Amino acid sequence: MMEKSRKDGVQNGVLVYYEEDGRIHSGRIKNLTEKTFEVENLGCCCEGDATISRDMIGYTFFLEEAELKKRLGF
DSSP: OOOOOOOTTOOTTOEEEEEETTEEEEEEEESOOSSEEEETTOSTTOOSOOOEEGGGBTTTEESSHHHHHHHHTO
16 A cells, blocks of 8 residues: 655645646645645646545645656656
């Protein structure tokens, strides 16, 4: 089982990193709730915002670019 990254730094405005279509992207957290958040520019070709579970921090969204690259094997 993968160890999750620290979640104590998750707050509105924090930069997160994620992979989409083989490329690394980043965006700032917004509309953070106890269980979910949105990313300001999630998806280059999507309209609207996607709601993401906070549980995805450390699995598909990362607080550090280096951690994402490590998980992806870059």
